[in-house]
Amino acid sequence: MEENPQAEKPKKEKIPRQKMPEQNVSARIRNFNEVPLGYDPETAQREARRCLQCKNPQCVDGCPVEIDIPAFLQLVVDGKFVEAAHKIKEKNVLPAVCGRVCPQEDQCEKQCILGIRGEPCAIGSLERFVADWEADQGETILPSLLPPTGHKVAVVGAGPSGLTVAFDLALLGHDVTIFEALHEPGGVLMYGIPEFRLPKAIVKREVEFLRRLGVKLYTSVVIGRTIEVDDLLKSGFEAVFLAVGAGLPMFMKIPGENLNGVFSANEFLTRVNLMKAYDFPDVDTPVWVGKNVAVIGGGNVAMDCARTALRLGAKRVSVIYRRSRSEMPARHEEIVRAEEEGIIFFFLTNPIRYLSDEKFWVRGMECVRMELGQPDSSGRRSVKPIPDSEQIIDFDTIIVAIGAGANPIIASTTPDLKTNRWGYYIADEETGLTSKPRVFAGGDIVTGSATVISAMGAGRRSARAIHKLLMESKKV
Amino acid sequence: MNFQSVGEILDFAVAKEEQSAQFYDSLAAQVRQESMAEVFRELAREELQHKAKLLEVKQGGTFQPAPEEVADLKIAEYVVDVEPGPEMSYPDALILAMKMEKAAFKLYNDLAVSTKDAVLRGTFLALAQEEARHKLRFELEYDRNVHQDDY
Incomplete structure (x- = not known):
């Protein structure tokens, strides 16, 4: 039968977006x-x-x-x-x-x-x-690998970027070895993101998948200290991919940040996520959490810290953020969950010093009220303190989650690796090639803190470039 | 300090800019990281630009305070002092620079308050405002990059 061109296409069923069930x-x-x-x-x-x-x-x-x-x-x-x-x-x-x-x-x-x-x-x-x-469904089916090329590649850091480059190069038949500074692979996925957002079993499963592809993985090896980048190149690795992330905690450098009870988000979350401090004394690493906790910052890490502190038994957890709710960089769903869980928010508020008790434990903070100005070139609204708006708020634990920077260990021991003034490695946007021949870099150590998927994208681009380099070069 | 003329004030300001440039150059020679050496060389160049601008004023150029008030983020006021040294990071350099500009701002402001001569006071205030603008530049850079709010 001939199709009637005038006939209307059946209307698509109107289905509302399906909500995912959650723990109450x-x-x-x-x-x-x-x-x-x-x-x-x-x-x-x-x-x-x-x-x-x-x-x-x-x-x-x-x-x-x-x-x-x-x-x-x-x-x-x-x-x-x-x-x-x-x-x-x-x-x-x-x-x-x-x-x-x-x-x-x-x-x-x-x-x-x-x-x-x-x-x-x-x-x-x-x-x-x-x-x-x-x-x-059980064991995942392994993809087919190309025949071994005999080329050896070292990947420094087992976070999203490093895991991606290792996967891609292993598929292409290269001999890949990952060196991870911590005792567990996964990078920020393991130490940074809490179990309640990303169960660690999932990260372990993905890493195990890589091992089954033949990727070798050494943990507790700090490249730049235990072994230097030049040692890797001299020991038979024909290319090195640096994917060490941006794990250096930023502080505001205000008075009192060295008091007991003031943590960086990195330390707090690493103790809890990686070291499982919530199981202390069944595990070796404890964590201090008081009853009245303040988290400084407005991003996902701040939400993670606040919700973690709550789960560790804090009676009152507050987020101190210097802009308003609509400027918070955290994901909307994480802000909503934090609010549902009873986290208190102090918006347009910024600490200017932390106060000490007689035993050098933090007992509170002096804050100023802030006001928003016009958006700057990045689109973010500027913010400045309101004169004479200082106030004291009592807290017994402070977690600083304002951002992270580049760890200087590798750059300080690899003189020909160029960095910018913030310590991030200078690398070609398309290939990830650094100033040092045969050394590539990608992820947060190049771009500064960004998303997991963008770090993975960088790993993928560098894998292509490394593969090209290896296939064009004579076997060492 | 006792200034009798605008020329004397400008000579003083020129000498201050020159001292700052030399200070930054000495830090450029000390720091281990080349990227940080470049930061301090850049700061030294900026001070020399300020000096050149002041010399221009001295030779008959105009020197008017900016019409609008310069914003004060007060970061220089809230952050702790940093010790200059070979391991300085860029945030440390920014703190050092913003605090130097703040000290210069305060000096010129105090001098303005202490003088009765309207012309001299105007010159001091214009110099103070210049320093406030320089401080704001460092505070904004610090604010954008250190206070990321997240990672």
Whole structure:
């Protein structure tokens, strides 16, 4: 029968965005288990059916590693969940991680056409669902590797960028060794992001997958101290990829930051996430948390610190942020969860000194009220103190979560590695090649603190460049 | 300090800029990281630019305070002092620079208050405002990069 060109296309079923179930508030503030519980298969398929399968999918443009989002969503609709996971893995080696911690609302979901009139398709939640589904099926199928090339590459740092470069180079047949300074691989995924946002078993699963691909991994090796970059190059590694992250805590340099009870977010979260201090004395590392905690900052790390302190038993946890709620850089959903959990927010407030008791423990802070000005060149509204607005607020623990910078260890022992004035390595944007021949770099140590997925994108670009270098050079 | 003329004030200000440039040059020679040496060389060059501007004024150029009030983020006031040395980081350098500009601002402001001569007072206030602008530049750089609010 001839098709009637005038016939109307069947109207697409109107499905609201599917909400992911969560642990209820009263339960979750007493445990470290993950807060969102994930979709079941029916809900995932219902959500995936919302995708319009655009011919020119804007969501793909919004993804830093250009996952074929419509294709994986269609596979979900078709019930081919494992195949959907494989489709994502063509571009992203850590889908279970990215499904949880990527700011999709600023990336793929921001570009989704559905978002113009309603809510965008829940791409991140579906990415998480298929990755978890694949893992739940048992051992994941290993991709086929190209024959061994005999070329050796060292990767320094086992965070998102390092893991990605190792994965890509292993697939291409290269002999990859990762050196990690901490005793567990995963970088910021292990030490920075709390269990209730990213269960560590997921990170371990992804690292194990790399090991099965033949990637060698040495932990507790501080490159720049235990071994220097030049030693790696002299010992047979033909290329080195530096992916050490930006783990140096920033302080405001105001009086009292050296008092007992004042932590950097890095120290606080590392003790809890990596060292499992919440199980002390069953584990070796304790953590101090008072009853009345202040967290300085307005980003995801500040939210993580505040919610962690609450789970460790603090009676009152406050976030001190110098701008207003709408300027907070934290993900909206994390701010909402923090509010639900009873975190108190002091907006337009900034500490100017911490106060000591007679035993040099912090007992509070002097703050000033701030006012917002015009946006600067970056679009962020300037902020300045209001004269004579000082006030004292009592706290017994302070966690400073204002940002992180470049760790100077490798740069200080590698003289021909050029850095900018903030200590970040200068590297070619496309290849990651640094000023030092055969040494590449990517992720936060080049760009400053950024997202997991952008660090992975940098790893992918450098893997291509390293592969090209190795294949063009004679075997050492 | 007893100044009798605008020329004397400008000579004093020129000498201060020259001293600052020499101080930054000496730090450029001390620091271990080349990127930090370049930071201090850049700061020294800026001081020499200020000096050149003052010499221009002395030779008949105009020297008017900026029409609008210069914002004070008060970072120089709130942060602790840093000790100059070979391991200085860029945030340390910014603190050092903003505090030097703040001290110069205070000096010129105090001199303005202590003089009865309107012309001399105007010159001191214009110099103070210049220093306030320099301080603001360092405070903004510090604010944007150290107070990231997140990571």
